[in-house]
Amino acid sequence: MAQNVLAFSEDRELLIQLLGKGKELADSLGGELNALLVGSNISDSGELAQYGSKKTLVADGPGFEHFSVEAYKAAFLKAVEASDPGIILIGATKRGKELAARVAAALDTGCMTECMTLEVDEEGNLVSERLTYAGSTIATEVSRRAPHIVTIPSRAFEAPEPGEGVGEIVTLDVSIPEPRVKVVERREKTKGDVDLEGAPIIVSAGRGFKAKEDLKILEELAEVLGAKVGCSRPISADMGWMDDWIGISGRKVSPKLYLACGISGTIQHAAGIRNSQILVAINEDENANIHEISDYSIVGDLYTVLPALIKALKEKLG
Amino acid sequence: MARIIVLLKDIVDLTEMKVDPETRQPVTEGVKRRISELDKRALETAIQLKESGEGEVIALSMGGSGTRVALLAALAMGADAAYIINDEALAGVDALATSKVLKAAVEKIGDYDLIIGGEMTLDSLSAQVIPRLAELLDLPQVTYVKEIELGEGALRAVRDLEDVDEVVEVDLPAVVAVVREVNEPRIPSLMNIMKAKRKPTEEWDAEAVGLSAEEVKASSSVEILNVMAPKVDRKRIVIKADTVEDAAAQLAEAIVSEGVLER
Ligand SMILES: Cc1cc2nc3c(=O)[nH]c(=O)nc-3n(C[C@H](O)[C@H](O)[C@H](O)COP(=O)(O)OP(=O)(O)OC[C@H]3O[C@@H](n4cnc5c(N)ncnc54)[C@H](O)[C@@H]3O)c2cc1C
Numbered sequence: 216m217a218q219n220v221l222a223f224s225e226d227r228e229l230l231i232q233l234l235g236k237g238k239e240l241a242d243s244l245g246g247e248l249n250a251l252l253v254g255s256n257i258s259d260s261g262e263l264a265q266y267g268s269k270k271t272l273v274a275d276g277p278g279f280e281h282f283s284v285e286a287y288k289a290a291f292l293k294a295v296e297a298s299d300p301g302i303i304l305i306g307a308t309k310r311g312k313e314l315a316a317r318v319a320a321a322l323d324t325g326c327m328t329e330c331m332t333l334e335v336d337e338e339g340n341l342v343s344e345r346l347t348y349a350g351s352t353i354a355t356e357v358s359r360r361a362p363h364i365v366t367i368p369s370r371a372f373e374a375p376e377p378g379e380g381v382g383e384i385v386t387l388d389v390s391i392p393e394p395r396v397k398v399v400e401r402r403e404k405t406k407g408d409v410d411l412e413g414a415p416i417i418v419s420a421g422r423g424f425k426a427k428e429d430l431k432i433l434e435e436l437a438e439v440l441g442a443k444v445g446c447s448r449p450i451s452a453d454m455g456w457m458d459d460w461i462g463i464s465g466r467k468v469s470p471k472l473y474l475a476c477g478i479s480g481t482i483q484h485a486a487g488i489r490n491s492q493i494l495v496a497i498n499e500d501e502n503a504n505i506h507e508i509s510d511y512s513i514v515g516d517l518y519t520v521l522p523a524l525i526k527a528l529k530e531k532l533g
Numbered sequence: 534m535a536r537i538i539v540l541l542k543d544i545v546d547l548t549e550m551k552v553d554p555e556t557r558q559p560v561t562e563g564v565k566r567r568i569s570e571l572d573k574r575a576l577e578t579a580i581q582l583k584e585s586g587e588g589e590v591i592a593l594s595m596g597g598s599g600t601r602v603a604l605l606a607a608l609a610m611g612a613d614a615a616y617i618i619n620d621e622a623l624a625g626v627d628a629l630a631t632s633k634v635l636k637a638a639v640e641k642i643g644d645y646d647l648i649i650g651g652e653m654t655l656d657s658l659s660a661q662v663i664p665r666l667a668e669l670l671d672l673p674q675v676t677y678v679k680e681i682e683l684g685e686g687a688l689r690a691v692r693d694l695e696d697v698d699e700v701v702e703v704d705l706p707a708v709v710a711v712v713r714e715v716n717e718p719r720i721p722s723l724m725n726i727m728k729a730k731r732k733p734t735e736e737w738d739a740e741a742v743g744l745s746a747e748e749v750k751a752s753s754s755v756e757i758l759n760v761m762a763p764k765v766d767r768k769r770i771v772i773k774a775d776t777v778e779d780a781a782a783q784l785a786e787a788i789v790s791e792g793v794l795e796r
Contacts, residue, residue, distance in 0.1 A: 309694050313676045316661035320668035325629050325754035328659045349547045349655045352559050352760045360754035395673035400700035471793040493793050494767060510768040511787050513780050523781035531785050
C-alpha cells in the first residue's frame, strides 16, 4: 500500500535532513514526499522541491511568527488533511518534540521519540532504534498503526544534495486558535563560545580534578591540540566549574578525538561520547569503566600524566 | 488554594542498573526502584508551590506492584495523598495508552488547578505524556519549565528552550512539564518518612477509572521489541611503561598516528 511521508521541522537544516530520509521512505513505499512550512512571511518555500518535496504545504501568517504549540498543531492537522501521510517525520528539537506528542494525541496514534534509525518492515510497520534507560541502551521499537509519527534528532540522517526536483506549493488555510499561553518575554540566550557539538577535538575533565584552578592543565593541553574543553556532569552541575557538561542529559558530541581525564565512564557520560572516532582515557583506577570503552588509555594520575603528555605532544607537533 | 496533581513514575535506579556483558541486556530484576529524577523535581516544585501559598499535592502514578513503595518517598517529601493505577493488563502499553489512563485518573480525582510532571521519564525518554495529556484534556501545556510561580488563578513560568528563555503566563488549569534546572529535590526527614505511612494511598485498576483495560491495551500501537546496550567497538589498548614520560610519549605517538589531529 502506497504511503505518503510528511516532514516538518522549524529548523531548516534539520528539515532538509528529514527530507533526505523521507524521500527514501516515500520511494520505497510508492508514496509521495511532502513538507510542511509554518511561519510568518515565508519567502523560500520553493526551495524544498530540490530536496524531493512534491507538495510544500505552507501555513503563513503573523500568528505563526513565534512557535506556539497550539497554533502549530492547528497547521499540522491541516497539513495532514491535505497530504494524507502514512509516516510523519518531525525534527526532534524541544519544540518539535512537544508538537509531535500533541499532534500524535490529536490523531490518536503512536509516536517514537528521537529515532536514530528508521526502517519499514515486511508488514509495513515502522521500526526504529532509539536510546532508553538514560542513554545506556538502545531500544528497537515498532509502530504498528498509521500514521506513524517519529521525531528525529539533528544529524541522525545526512542532508541530501539539492537536485532538479519540481513540486508545487500548497497554501494552507488555518484558523489559529486564541493563544492560551501568553508569551510575555523572550530572553535570547547567549551562546557559550564553546560549540562542543561540532568540535573535532575535545579534552574533558571529570571529578579526578581536585580544584577549579587545576583545570589550567587541561586548558594547556587543549591549546596544544586545538581542542575545546568539556566535562562530566558533576564538574558542571555540582561544582559549577563549567557551564555545560557532556552526556545523556547534556551535550552529545562526536569529535575525531575525545580525551577523558579523571572521568570514570558511567553509562550516562558514555552515552554522550559514543560517536567519538578515537577515545582516549587517563584515569588512575585500572578498573574504571572508561578504560573498557576507550581506544587508548593510561592508568595513572592525571596530575603527572597530563604535563608529560603536553610536553610529548609539543615535541611531536613542533 | 491550589490543588496540584503530580505525575510520577517509578523506574529502576539507573545508577545501580548493570548491563549483562554476555547478552548486552540491562539487568533490571532485583534493582531498587525509585521515582524518576525529573518527576521527583516536579514533585518538589509542587510542594514548593503548596508551601508558598496554600494547597494540596496529590501524587498520581501508573505503575506496578513496586510503585507503592516508591511512592512512599513522595509522601515523605510532602505529597498529601497518592493514587496508583496498578493493572497487570496494562503492562507494557505505550505513551498513547498511558496518557489515556492518566486522563481518566485525573478526571476521577477531579477539581485540580495544575497537573505537573517531569519532561520525560529516564527509562523511556519519550517526553510524550505531558503534551498528550494536555491534548486529551484540552488544556494549555507549558513544557521545559525551569522556574514557576502561581498567582491568582494563573501561573507564570520560564521555559528553557534551545535559543531563548521564554517567560509565559497562562490561566489555570494547565499542564506543566519541568526540566532538571527547576530545583533540587529535598531529602525527607525521618519524622516525615514515618508520617508518610499514615497518609492516604489508594490503588485503582483500569475499571476503577472507568476504562476497559482491553480497549486501552488495544489502542497502544508502539511496542518495544528489544533493549540492548550498544556494542563497544574500541581498541582498548592500555599503555604501560616504566615512567610517566614514556607512557605519555607512547600516547602522543598513538594520537598522532591515528591522524585525528589533522585539520
Ligand atoms: C539521570 C542521570 C543523568 C546523568 N547525566 C549525566 C551526563 O549527561 N553526563 C555525565 O557526565 N554524568 C551524568 N550523570 C552522572 C553520572 O552518573 C556520574 O555521576 C558522572 O558521570 C560521574 O562523573 P565523573 O566521571 O567525573 O566522576 P566519578 O565517577 O567520581 O569519577 C572520577 C574518576 O576520576 C578518577 N580519578 C580520581 N583522581 C584521579 C587522578 N588524580 N588522576 C586520574 N584519575 C583520577 C577516579 O578513578 C574516577 O574513576 C547522570 C546521572 C543521572 C542519575
